[in-house]
Amino acid sequence: MGSLLEELEDSRRFFYIRIRNTLIAKIQAFQAAFFTIGIFCLLPSTADGSILVNAQALYSQLDKISPAASGKIGLAILKRFYAMRDYQPVWVQDDKISPELDIAIAFIATAEQEGLDSKDYELEQLLRLRKQSSEGPTPLDLELHTTQAVLTLARDLCRGRLIASEVDPDWHIQQQTFDPADYLQKAINSGNLKSFLEDLSPKTKDYQLMRQALAHYREQVVRGIHWTAIPEIPLIRPNMNHPVIPQIRTRIVQAFAIHGNPEYDIAPSKSEKYDDELVNAIKAFQYQHGLNADGVIGKNTRAALNKTPEQKIRQLRINMERLRWLPRELGDRYLLVNIAGFRLTAIEYGKHILDMRVIVGRDYRSTPSFNSLISHLILNPYWNIPNSIAHKDLLPKQQNNSNYFTSQGISVYSNHDNRSQALNPESINWHAVGKNFPYVLRQNPGEKNALGTIKFMFPNPFSIYLHDTPSKQLFLKDVRMFSSGCIRLEKPLQLAGFVLNEPNAVTDLVAKIESGKTITVNLPRRLPIYLTYLTTWVDELNNIYFSSDTYGRDKRVLEHARW
Structure with missing residues (x-):
């Protein structure tokens, strides 16, 4: 038993990262203390002062604890778990430690490895209580604190520690439903x-490789690797x-030393x-980032x-949390759009079949995270131009060049009935058009x-879709935020082949397409698509990549998580 505690303590020391004592942390510590005090004050004790651990004691204590003192997992969940088992203890039976207790504590000790914080699961307190139990009477708070910690960590690992929609208002992929009480009882x-x-x-x-990378970066921090900032410099070109x-x-x-990429193995x-040696290494580094x-x-x-390394650790933890927000089953075949990485990947039975660059929304017209099912393609499409784009983006161009709409194949209508007669753009005083844009614009199919x-x-609900683009040169940019929210594709025909999944x-x-006609092609089977925001991701060859936080969504999550 002693060796297990020592191993868990060593593991805790290795993965432990200090965080500031914020007001919230102090409140949580107070709640935990109140929870413990309540247990000692409200329960009957034996002649030697120890508290009986039995169904009656559990029922009595759970009935008297206030919701504010129940900590991370709601009191209702804690009560329901014990009600399922007629309030019989789990970890302490007949005032003796159950073998499952050490399994539970070892599980809680893995929180840091999962990118979570062991302090949220009171690991130190549990280790201290466990040690006390081996030296004398077993306190009841060991039973309740262990259950509370296991339920909380189980929920956090399965569906995420944070409520996605609260920490990232642009995340609209529903987190999975999970009942930790029912799961633990079945376990x-x-x-x-x-x-x-x-x-x-x-x-x-992806998750497992991020987990490994997290351990590598934490090792760098523990070793105190010196990380001197490279100063601002002019462009440095090869040679x-x-x-x-x-x-x-x-x-x-x-x-x-961290990633083991062979291209990084250069001589000091x-x-x-x-x-040339450093140039090749830098090219690999650029690609990875x-x-x-x-x-x-x-x-x-x-x-x-x-x-x-500290920044990379936080970046990995945030993205591991996002992966926990996603459904466990994404489908046999699906598309994954990584907004932050400007990438789209087509996946079939776990393999990356197609990978391409994409262009996403500008920072003020950012692309949200959501999931849906692709239902059909439109070949040689018309573009029904949103009113906001017509007014903010295209009107100034028409005002500067009276032939702009005509040159771009843009028709002007008085309403959304495209069957009505198009207006002559030259007959309209565009300089007199105010904030309320009174026209409807539609761009005809064609090369422009x-x-x-x-x-x-x-x-x-966002009117977002994937589409081809005539502006192919923009795919050469590092940061590809040029659209009004929709996703522009580097390889639309190849993607269409994957989506239709039919010979020829x-x-x-x-x-x-060459016919020039606007044609709708329905999919024989709808294909799942997930638009996510991952600033860390993994490719088919198990290489891990990092990107910048272009929309500032990592920063928002950090503010809530306090990592």
């Missing part, structure tokens, strides 16, 4: 508690000389020349190089159409 009745608890966290490759090159070389060596040197792998060291590359030749439709689908589509 105990199964006789295989350990296996049930191990099944709670996501088992996806140039600069005094900061040795420092950049050191940073790449540090990256190799004090040379100030930006040589969602940047154009051109080997030119600019402000975005410098910002990525300057991210400290902003939607390109294909758009992918799926129901959602692409050949058939090309023929229909």
